[in-house]
Amino acid sequence: MPKIEYEIEESIILKTPKMYRVLLLNDDYTSMEFVIQVLMVIFHKNEQEAYEIMMKVHKEGKGLCGIYTYEIAETKAMQVKALAKQNNFPLKAIVEEE
Ligand code: TYC
Numbered sequence: 001m002p003k004i005e006y007e008i009e010e011s012i013i014l015k016t017p018k019m020y021r022v023l024l025l026n027d028d029y030t031s032m033e034f035v036i037q038v039l040m041v042i043f044h045k046n047e048q049e050a051y052e053i054m055m056k057v058h059k060e061g062k063g064l065c066g067i068y069t070y071e072i073a074e075t076k077a078m079q080v081k082a083l084a085k086q087n088n089f090p091l092k093a094i095v096e097e098e
Helices: 002-014 032-041 047-060 070-086
Strands: 020-025 062-068 092-097
Touching: 020 032, 020 047, 020 070, 032 047, 032 070, 047 062, 062 070, 070 092
Parallel strands: none
Antiparallel strands: 020 062, 020 092
């Protein structure tokens, strides 16, 4: 009985993941419309949220798109890079530990 309790407790501790921020970086060439599309398609923002994040990045140099577990954060940053490349934009996303 105590062994079962210990194992349950341990599995709860081990399953608490570190979280990672995905941030978009500003540049002079990517269109505002494309950044809004990226935020809607990859980060599931609505149009208003996407516009606000895009403007923050445009004015301040970077902005938070979302906070995820490591693999999801890295995947989203790669998707940004791939979609930007397909559309000939230099848009970049970075991943930072929370
Ligand atoms: N600065 C870009 C422009 O004026 C717009 C832009 C916003 C680009 C956010 C990248 O992550 C970005 N067209």
